Each structure stands twice: as structure tokens, then as C-alpha cells.
Amino acid sequence: MFKKKDVIITGFALFAMLFGAGNLIFPPLVGFTNGDKWATGIIAFILTGVGFPLIAIFTSAFAGKNLDSFAIRVSPIFSKIFNIVLILSIGPLLALPRTGAVAFEMIFDKSSPSYMTQKIIFILVFFGIALLFSLKPNKVIDRVGAILTPTLLIVLAIIIFKGVFSPLGHGIDTHVATPFKQGFIDGYQTMDTLAAIVFSEIILKSIRKDKQLSQKQELSFLIQTSIIALGGLALVYGGLGFIGSTVSGILPANVDKVGILTTSVNMLLGNAGNIILAICVTGACITTAIGLIATVADYFSNLTRISYQLLAIVTTIISIIFAMFGVDIIVKISVPVLVFLYPIAIALIFLNLLKNTIKNDNIFVGTVIGTGLVSAYEALQVMGINIETLGNIYKVLPLQGLGLAWIVPAIVGGIIFKFIPKHN
Template sequence: MNKERKDIIVAGAALFAMFFGAGNLIFPPALGFLSGNAWFLCMLGFFITGVGLPILGVAALAKAEGSLDHFAGRVSPLFAKVMGTGIVLAIGPLLAIPRTGATVFEIGIKPLFPGVAPLTASILFFVVTLFFVLKPSTIVDKIGKYLTPALLLIIGMIIIKGVVNPMGHPVDKGLAQPLARGFIEGYQTMDALASILFAGLILSSLVAKGYKTMEDQIKLTCKAGLIAGTGLMLVYGGLLFLGATASGMFDTGITKADLIVSITNTIFGAAGQTAMCLAVSAACLTTAIGLTAVVGTWFEKLTHGKLGYEPVVIVTTIFSTLISVSGIEKIVSFSVPLLIIAYPIVIVLIVLTLLGDKLGSPAFKGAVAGTLVVSVFDALAFLKIGTGAAGTLVARLPFSDSGFAWILPSILCAVVLELIRSAKSLNLSSPAARD
């Protein structure tokens, strides 16, 4: 195996490990269970936002030299900092870190030790997290090195057995617009947001291995992304199918965590359930440690040291402890309005970055502004907050029923501002203007 191929495989495996957080286990089975015999269309929608966008995000950041300032700075430098902070908070103490604690309790502890209180489990989990974040140790690397393969082995065995000998048959659940539902549910992985931060790590590793030209870095990053994306599709698709085969077996009100535990128990019995619980718990720990460290590093750098790393990670773990006891279902419900606003903006920036450098800053500003306005109305509508005539207008936009009302305003605002920029450039370059 030549050096380039080996480096691509290593980078692809690293990307897969970064994206495949143990908390993401809960969403594909739940979506399959919800969709029933419409699982295939749901899967396609989920693949777009849960797999395709993160990989495109890595490619876009590679093109932007791994810099968030280059990626979002064409809107404005302030916007890049605000957006970066929002993403760090979302994949940090507001959503993703508390979700790891809640996942450990509901999947890793509750099935094995039902008498343990959620707060007790959460405090213990985040005390251990804080210990490793404040005192980095090779044990964390070793846990991550061996746990990801172990978790994948367990999941792989469950998926293969569940596909070869299905638990049941997908039933009609009456889900409207399964493709759009899968697209929106893919937001919950939060991997497209995380890709903006992960890309810099991949690029740095490639540069360290001797790939100095941007062409090589983009090419290798895209190939690594294909490897990571293929792995994610196999795992997510398999889990979603298992959920669909269970669509007629369990009560409609079953929680996401109870569903994956019940599926594992049905397919492999108590031994398989115990193995899954232990692997998920340990994998969530490594995810929490990594994300907490990212939060501390970001705010220390953003404030030029005014907010120190240690105080930030301490506050992060305390806040995450309090949020995690709300449980997975409530944390997911908290996240939906934020993701409805954030994801379309990230999608627009990814697309514009990949289109090339011919678009000017006005196109970026217009596209983001149009997307932001509509996405805010969509989030308010999800929260059932009245928005009057403006909300009614947004609801009548093309593709609004599918959750894509932001597409047309984004394009129109980008085109209008770009045309204005072009007209000004022509006026300034005309003979009359020069005279």
C-alpha cells in the first residue's frame, strides 16, 4: 500500500470516528420506527443531512484552508466569530455534551442499574469527564482507540443479524413527507456543524504528513470523506432499517433510548444488551472529553486568554450536568429550534464556498440574510409562536411544506446583492467614472 492511500484510509477512519458519536445511535432507529414502511425515503433524507452535508462541510473547509474566518468571514469577520461561538455552544454545553451524559444514563446505566438516580449518574459522569479534560492522559486515547472498533463490532453484529433475521416487518405508520422528515431529523446528528471544526484537524494532520499544496489537501480530504461517508451510511442505514422492522413491535410512545435497548435485547438477548450499554457509555465519555476540551480551547482563543481554559471547562461540565438530567427526549426538543436556524445557514455557506471564488461578499451576505430571516420564522412556527402576516407569507413560500422555505429567499437575496455589486463595479470602471 502506497503512502497516499494509507494516509487517505487513516484520515477517513479518523473522520468517521469524529462523526460517529455514540449519541447518534439513538436517531436512526427512532426514525425507522417512526417511518415504518416509508423507511427508505426517510433514510435518503437522513443521508443528505446526516452524512452528505458533514462530508461536504469538510470539503468546503478544506477549500477555505481549514479556517472558519475564511469560510464565514466573507459575510463579515464578526459573523464568523458569532457563528463559530454558536456552533461551539451547540456541540458543547447547550446540546451535545449534555446529550452524552443523558445517553450514558438512559442506555448505559439505567438498563443495568435501574436504582441509580439520573443526577447521581450525571454528576459521576461529568466528574470523570472533567478529570480527564483538566489532566490529559494517554488513557483517553487508548479508550478511544479500542472502544470505537468494539462499538462498531457490536453494532455490526446487531445490524447483520437484524437484517438476516428481521424482528418483524415494517408497517404503515402514516408518516407524511418521509423524505423531508428524514432531512430534518438528520440535523440532530449535528455533524454538519461539527465538520466545520473537524476539518481543521484533518488538514493539519495532512500538512504534517507532507501534503503542502492546497490541491493535494482538498483531494485527499474529499477521498477521506468518501470513506467516512460510506461507513456512516452503512451504520445509519442498518440502524434505520432495524427501527423499521420494529415499527409494529413496540408501543408508539417508546423513547429513543428505550428503543435501541429493546432492539438490542430482542436481537442478542441480555448479553448483547450489556455489551452495548458498556460500549456506548465509554464511547460517550471520550466524546464528552473531546467536546469539552474544544469549548475550553475556543473561548480561551476567542478572548485572547481573558477566559482561561480551566474555568471554561469547569463551567461547561457543571452546566452540562444540570442540562443532562432533563433526559434525551427533552434535550432533543430543545435542540430543534436552534438547529432549524443554524443548519440552513451552514448549508448555504457550504454550497457557496464549494461553488468557487467568483462570488463576491455581497452574495454571501445576501444568501445568509435571506436564509436567516426565513429560518427564524420556521423556528417560531415550530414553537407555535404567532408571527402574523409575515409568518403567513413565509409559510406560502415554495418548498415550505418540506422545511425548505429558505431556499428561494436565499437565492434571490444573493442574486440581487451580487447584481448590485457588479453594477457598481461596472460604473466605477467606466470611462465617465474614471474622468
């Protein structure tokens, strides 16, 4: 059996690994953008930022013995390629360097004459600390959950409590026609669904390391852990979303997403707000960085047989280099990648949820192809590449106004491929 203390610590750890800079910045943006319709936007944000990750944790954890099992029924080659791209995306090429870059840019003034020196020192110290915590993979969960997460929760609670019980203003009509769509798409920016697919394996590894549990007991442990982590995320998103809405009639419409958060905190807490925000941002980012370094090193260690410690160091070095380019460049690169990956990942999540009722692997293949065609076109759109013929087809796809244009092609692809004979 397991103790309640183990559940709480693991739940805090999962919360911390999922809660990065994007989770802190985007909820206030959703509230600010939607104004008096902030609740609708936040509900949609929670659906993609909490609902999909919750499903991802269970489906990926029990899809098979390891991460490769998640997409294996499409094909072994596809599974390897998908997982490598997924790991690199949430790892050293995109999400991991973003943690350090965002933490720095939210704390330090770009106009400072010593800005570059401050950046080099901060990034090196930030990733150095993250590396130290992640070098012992069997201690990652305990250390993150027991040491860093309580600090993060305390500073978040202070900000949200003040913002909710002493609101700065009230939400105004921001003339957003589709607040649900706005919040739904912004939820992708957390990258938590992608992260949850791989974090679930680390969570299970921690559960199994010193406990003899049946699969039923493991499922119970995972359910309780997820309720703590994702329930906490939903509360934080709701609080930050409300704070964003209260300044929708105060701040100028062209304020950036970082400015919404920093200005709101300063208005709520005065000069102390800067210090509290700095602790909050750094804590959120560094806990996520620890989980990402551990995840990347563990996966590629099993794939290549190179030592975990060496891969953790290499991952950290690459992340430091990319972090030096700054948030804007990292985000510019990440947007088309996320637009392409996210629908495929969600499709695979639901396929794995129904895997026991799907006997023909070709359904997996057709669903992924249908999804991939649409998400590839959307990625081209994001990069400014417009193909008129494809654009005309895209416009008539159902649900494209909700950002879900891939759903019908996914279903059609699965149905068509169902009638292709299964290879034994």
C-alpha cells in the same frame, strides 16, 4: 506523502467524532416511523446526515486558513458571532452535555432509588475520561482513531448483523405521507453538518502536524478519510434504519425513540443486548465528547489566548452542569437553535463551494439574510410563537412542505444584493 495507515486511523477518528448518541437513536426512529417506506426515509436521512457533512468538510477545510474564513465574506463581525454560537451549540451548551446525558439515560433505570447518585457518578466519570483524552490536542486524532473507534465499530457490527440477517419482523404501512421529508428533517438532529464545519480544521491540523504535503495531497488525504468516515456512517444508518422498520409492526406506535433502539436490541440479543448497547452508547458518546472538548478549547484558545488546557477543563465543567439537567431539557433548548442555525450553515456551505465564481461579497450577505429570516420564523414556530401575517407568507413559500422553505428566499436575497455596489 502519507501512509494508508494514517488515512484509516484518521477516518476512524472522524467517524467517531461525528457519531454520537443522536446518530445511534434517530436512524431506528426513521425506520420505525416510515415502516415499509424505511428506505426512502433513510436515503433522505443519509442526505442530511452524510451528504451535507461531507460537503461541509471540504468547503470549510479549504474556505481559508481557519474557521473564521468560513463566514468572513458575510462580514467579520457576523463571522465571529456565527462561529461562537456554532461552537457553543455543538459544545458545552447543547451537544456536548447531551452526549453524557443520553449515555446515562439509555443505560440506567430511572426508577432506581439510587438514580441520582448513579447519575452524578456516571456523568463525572464520563466527562473525566473525555477530558483526559482531549488535554493533549495533538494526540486527539490518534487516540480516538486507534483506541476507541474499533470497539464502537465491533459492537455496532454485532447489532446490525443480527438485525439484518435475523430480522424481528417486517415493515408495515405506517401511513406516513412524506417519508422523505420525515427522514430529511430527522437528519438535522445528528448535528453533524454543524460539527463537520469545525471538525475539518482539527482533521487538517492533524494531517499537517508531521507531514509536508501539498494542497493537492491534503485534498487527497481528506477525500480518502471522508470516504471511510462518512461511508461508515451511511452503512450504520442503513442497518439501524432497517432494524427500526422490522419492529414497526411489533412495538406500539407511541414508543419513544430510545425505546425503539433498546427494545430492538434486547429482542435481537437477549440479556447480552443490554451490555452491548451500553458499550455502544458509551463509546459513541465519549468519542464525540472528546472531539467536541478539543474543538471548543482550541477555538477559544486561539480567540482569547487563554490556555487550551484551562479552556478544556472549563468546557468540561460547564458540560457536566448542563448534563445534570437531563436529555429532555437539553433537547427542548436545542430544537429552536438548530432550526435557526442549520439552514444558515447549509447556505454558507454552498456559498463557499461556489466562492471562486462569486465575486461580490454582497451575494453572501443577501443569501444569509434571506435564509435567516425564514429560519428565524421557523425557530419562533418551534417555540410556540405564531405570527399570523408571517405564517400566511410562509405557507406559500416553495418547498416548505419539504422543510426547505428557506431556499427560494436565500436565492432571491442573493440576487437582490448582487446589484448593491460592492464596498472596497
